[in-house]
Amino acid sequence: MATNGAAPPMIVTVTGAAGQIAYSLLPAICAGRMFGPTTRVALRLLEIPPAMTSLGGVVMELTDCAWPLLASVTATSDAAEAFAGTNVAVLVGAFPRGPGMERAELLAKNAGIFRAQGAALDAGAAPGCKVVVYPDxxxxxxxxxxxxxxxxxxxxxxxxxxxxxxxxxxxxxxxxxxxxxxxxxxxxxxxxxxxxxxxxxxxxxxxxxxxxxxxxxxxxxxxxxxxxxxxxxxxxxxxxxxxxxxxxxxxxxxxxxxxxxxxxxxxxxxxxxxxxxx
Amino acid sequence: MATNGAAPPMIVTVTGAAGQIAYSLLPAICAGRMFGPTTRVALRLLEIPPAMTSLGGVVMELTDCAWPLLASVTATSDAAEAFAGTNVAVLVGAFPRGPGMERAELLAKNAGIFRAQGAALDAGAAPGCKVVVYPDxxxxxxxxxxxxxxxxxxxxxxxxxxxxxxxxxxxxxxxxxxxxxxxxxxxxxxxxxxxxxxxxxxxxxxxxxxxxxxxxxxxxxxxxxxxxxxxxxxxxxxxxxxxxxxxxxxxxxxxxxxxxxxxxxxxxxxxxxxxxxx
Known part of the structure; x- marks a missing residue:
């Protein structure tokens, strides 16, 4: 497959990167279904610290797939690192509503998550960065x-x-x-x-x-x-x-x-x- | 996306279709990563009877995705129906080795599964059918x-x-x-x-x-x-x-x-x- 080797790769940040939606999303991005068949991609995968081991397994699989368009993969639990210079941020990760959980509690968890990520995006994202929020x-x-x-x-x-x-x-x-x-x-x-x-x-x-x-x-x-x-x-x-x-x-x-x-x-x-x- | 509407779709049978490998494989097939961006696909999904409810959920998601190349989806637990006229058979489904399971027992389960599927393939598959076995x-x-x-x-x-x-x-x-x-x-x-x-x-x-x-x-x-x-x-x-x-x-x-x-x-x-x- 011909790749546009001269252009810098698109930097794509995915949160909740060890989760099930990301597991379906990442191969689609790497296969060119988001940016077309010639645009290289640098993945920045953000997870909470307890999920970093699991995310390591996802990185192994992405590596094993040998995607021609995948320029690099960074796995991190640091939002500033994940969003620095990012061109497209896909905020998949959110706190799920558990049994017996009050709505206010759910809202507090998720408002906190998105507030922190919004601040990191404001501080570090590339000009014109596209942000996709798809929590529900x-x-x-x-x-x-x-x-x-x-x-x-x-x-x-x-x-x-x-x-x-x-x-x-x-x-x-x-x-x-x-x-x-x-x-x-x-x-x-x-x-x-x-x-x-x-x-x-x-x-x-x-x-x-x-x-x-x-x-x-x-x-x-x-x-x-x-x-x-x-x-x-x-x-x-x-x-x-x-x-x-x-x-x-x-x-x-x-x-x-x-x-x-x-x-x-x-x-x-x-x-x-x-x-x-x- | 331009599709070759005149040609009949490729009939693709996937076994173990409610499993995790199929869940990653089916969208890739539907996105054209197996047969290219213009070949339509008719999916035949085979599962054992206890997994048919779960397979129904996968069919819902395939439908919701509205893949332009997906001509039809058939979910069945009948091997003869799954393999009739098939062009490509991907035999993903196999019995997994559980804790304490003897090797002979595992072999007997899987030899039985593949023997039955082989017979159905012999009886019904299209001439020149490609069969992929990827159990391990x-x-x-x-x-x-x-x-x-x-x-x-x-x-x-x-x-x-x-x-x-x-x-x-x-x-x-x-x-x-x-x-x-x-x-x-x-x-x-x-x-x-x-x-x-x-x-x-x-x-x-x-x-x-x-x-x-x-x-x-x-x-x-x-x-x-x-x-x-x-x-x-x-x-x-x-x-x-x-x-x-x-x-x-x-x-x-x-x-x-x-x-x-x-x-x-x-x-x-x-x-x-x-x-x-x-």
Missing amino acids: VTRAKVAGKPEVDVVATMGGQQALAETFIPTIQKRGAAIIAARKMSSAMSAAKAICDHVATWLGGSDGATVSMAVAGSGEYGVEAGTFFSYPVTCEGGEWTIVEGLAIDEASRKYIDATSQELQAERTDALAVLAAATGGKL | VTRAKVAGKPEVDVVATMGGQQALAETFIPTIQKRGAAIIAARKMSSAMSAAKAICDHVATWLGGSDGATVSMAVAGSGEYGVEAGTFFSYPVTCEGGEWTIVEGLAIDEASRKYIDATSQELQAERTDALAVLAAATGGKL
Whole structure:
């Protein structure tokens, strides 16, 4: 395979690198499914100290695979080292909700993790660095998509509401019930496609991406929300003016309110943990 | 991605399809890493009945990935259905050795599995079907490769014998010790590369493949052994006449004897189980 040997490799940071999603994601990145078949990749793998032994096994396997595009692999538990000069940061690692765990406790754990990683990104990432946060694969929604043609195909609005939407909402749980493990293959595919479209462009097509808007479609400005976007030159642009029917309006409003409540709670938890300094 | 819509899809059977190696292998096949970026694939996934629920979860994820090249997925516990008309059969599934399990018991389980699958392949596979058996990733050997240039690079014959070869021999165990799970990513990569080279050709390069020889390099005829081969037009040809030094000769002889002993035992176990009818 011809490689662009002259160009420096893309530096890609993956957090939660010893986890199941990363185990599906890393070979896809190394095979060129994120940056194309000629772009070399330097992997920076971040994990918490207790997972470093396991991460060592992943590094062995990446080495054994002898990927032609893989320029280097760094395994570290130091966020500053992981994010220094990074071009693309994929924040897969998050604290999972355990049995009996309070929502506030979960929020505190994860707000702390992402706050520390955000600070390291601010301090060290390359200019124009792309950051992908994908902590919750069960939050997929059809709202916000131009779904008009889909509705008829799915048997009308009622069938959509009664069958298709609940199936999507419960898909993560259904896969866990079947596999006894959460989905990793499909999450990795989504992450790869997402970054490939973001960097490589959407060829004029409208795709869904969770991005921070400026109040489009009645969602509070600054909320990361699944918007219809086009991508070109490494930048996304929200597609405005799509017709939103009454059913979609309700889904959008409910999701928007959920996200705002979650952000308020997370900020409160962080403020309490840091004595008011954010 | 442009697909060759007119051609019928390649029918690919994967056994042990709910297992960890298949979980890494299936997305690679669907991404075109086995047959290239325009060949559609029809997957036939074989599992034992207790694993069918888990396999259902894998099918959900394959569906969710929306692979452009994936023409269909069939999940079945019926070997005849799995192998009917198959073009490429990847026999990943095997009975693992448990704690305290006798070698003869392991051999009997696996000889039975592969005997049944072999019969189904004989009965139903497409003409020219390629069959890949990859039950033991720890059996990788450097013997038989043209390793002359490698020896100097690795610090000479003594360093090779004392450091490199034991590292390779114990690699599978090292990865299990680190990950608490056996290697799947690198096994899947090896399977994909293997089939891609077999079908697509090796461009004149010599690669290692475990194939049944006719006595080349002093290995008993009919033994599947890791030989140096070239591939063209979907056929492999053993490269003869490579110089074998004294150290490699010993490794080849030892491995050859191990494999012959294993085959003798497997045939005896099968003969006992079937009252002498094979």
